[in-house]
Amino acid sequence: MVEEAAQEVFMKAYTQLGSYEGRGSLEGWLTKIATNTCLNMVRGAKRRPEQIVSELTENENEWLDEKLAIAANEDHRSAERDLIAADLADRVLGVLSPEDRLALTMIDGDDATIKEVAEMTGWSESKVKVRAFRARRRVREAMEKLIGGKKEQELHLKSAGEL
């Protein structure tokens, strides 16, 4: 899907180059195209909410264990670990609408400012702020549910082992 989106962005940039009036930066113009293209693709993609926070894969379980163990304070990363975390992020982001998802990914993931997101999407700054707030809350709750479920499962396994 990522490659498909990248192709689409290139296509649009090529075919709509004539409409670029040179008022803003070319980078900004391209970012806007990329943002709208990705948003449309996410809107078009089928959502499978039942898969979102139901069960963790083995890798995701390990990742969570590790993160919980190290109190999530250090910035110890590896490409493989990032991939697992990215999968987990996709799961929790699945609870969001495409617009909220975009706002949260840009602000919390990409460290973009509210103003930058507003420029890229064409939304007002207050709208971006509301979307990010709502998204952050929902994702945090989904994560809480995941951790809660995991801890419950561990407790269950532990008590079964004791028996």
Add this chain to the structure above:
Amino acid sequence: MNNSHIIDILDNAPLSELTETQLASMRTHIETCSSCARSYESAVLTSHVMHARVAVEIEPSPFFATTVLARIREQQPENTPVMLRLWRSASYLVSSLAITTAALAVLSFVVPGPAIGSSEPATTAYSAESVILGDEEDLSYEQVLSTIYAEEEESK
């Protein structure tokens, strides 16, 4: 600090944007509040997965450029104006029609056809005998002469 307060702080801004004072007071609070501790833990993990998600770099396939160029080439005819596309598809038909019309015009106006009335009108219309005997009263002098000489030449 109550539970609602810490949650509002957590949801209001990315964790990386919180001040040290805010973080310190939150840490103090979660030591005594398990519900807030869970929220904080989740917020920290969420922040980690979000950053990890953005950090993941996806390498394009080796055929990426080829695919994009092929798609651009495919789309090019679609971007040309409608009239141009119509002309391209109908040009053969229009050209062949134009050629046929021109050929017909040449045949009709330029190439001389069998001249009407040029082949012996006098001989067929009148005989030398009737002219001499004066049966044809409406004939001019030139017509009488041409009729008589034409018959004489034929008889030679």
